Amino acid sequence: MTEAHRRQKHPELVRSQLLAVVRTLLVEQGPHAVTLDAVSARAGVTKGGLQHHFRSKQALLDALSDQLFEEFQQGYAQALAQEEDGRPGRHARAYVRTAFDEGTDCNRVEAQRAIGLLALTLPHCREQWSATMQAALAEDGDDPQVADRLLACRMAADGYWFSQMLDVYPMDEARKARVLKTLLDLCN
Template identity: 40%
Template sequence: MSKAHHRKKHPEAVRQQLLEVAAKLSLEKGPASVTLDAVSQAAGVSKGGLLHHFPNKLSLLDGLFADLTEKLDRAIADRMRDDPEPKGRFTRAYISVFFLPEGIADGEKWKVLTIALISEPHLRERWRQWVERYLAENVGTDSALDAMLVRYAVDGLWLADLLGSPTMDAEARAAMLDRLLALTRS
């Protein structure tokens, strides 16, 4: 009998490893490099093992999206829980997660996901649904025009950072953060 029959299986660890490898490949070599063969090879997992978790590239991207949005949900919930002021609470949590460099874990994976969002219509739809869910849950506290303006500004900064647009110095970034936070309270 082979060792494989006695080896302990850790499907969630394998699944997570596949997601991490896919994100790393995409970040280092571009989204086109994320093929099932390349991911299984780089992860040291048989193609059959990969197909068990992700039957195609789209399901792999979906898995990456789900993994990251679960982490995002936790980060936003933590920040909202720690904010005693209801008005603008979600928008301030959004700022702290996306605007501040230390705000979101797995920042590199988010770069991968952002690229995938641009190129994959079904992921754009999932992202739209994610945002709409939060807006519906916070309609009484975060539906003001200023809150919307703040979220769009944060999205723009996130994209500028992703694309390596001209960076602003720490002083300008801090001033922008102060202004955006003030808008969540107006």
């Protein structure tokens, strides 16, 4: 019996490690670098072992997209839970808070870059994000003036998120807190 047969199997851990490798390859070298051979070599698993979890490059990218989307959803749900039910602008405030929350996995620079690359290269990834944002926008109410202001706040939060991803506007914690407060106040 080989060592591989005696070793304990931890499929979720292996799957998670494989997706971490995919994320790193994607961000460091671009989508073209994510191949089954490259992932299996960097992860230290056989190509057959990789294909046990993910049949193709597309399956790897889809799984990473799903993982990143789930990370965003978890952060957004936590921010939304902090908002008072029925209070106008609560979904926009939760979105703004999520974009500014460095504690959420989806706001770490590597994850941000992976999300950006996946959204640019995978139409279904873009569509998933769009559908989720459209549903959140529907929660902003029927008053066009209020809905427009809340959309502007969301777009400003997106701008902050992208500026952090690209390291365009570095800011200290005090300034970040002031900008966040400004956007949250505009959501009221």
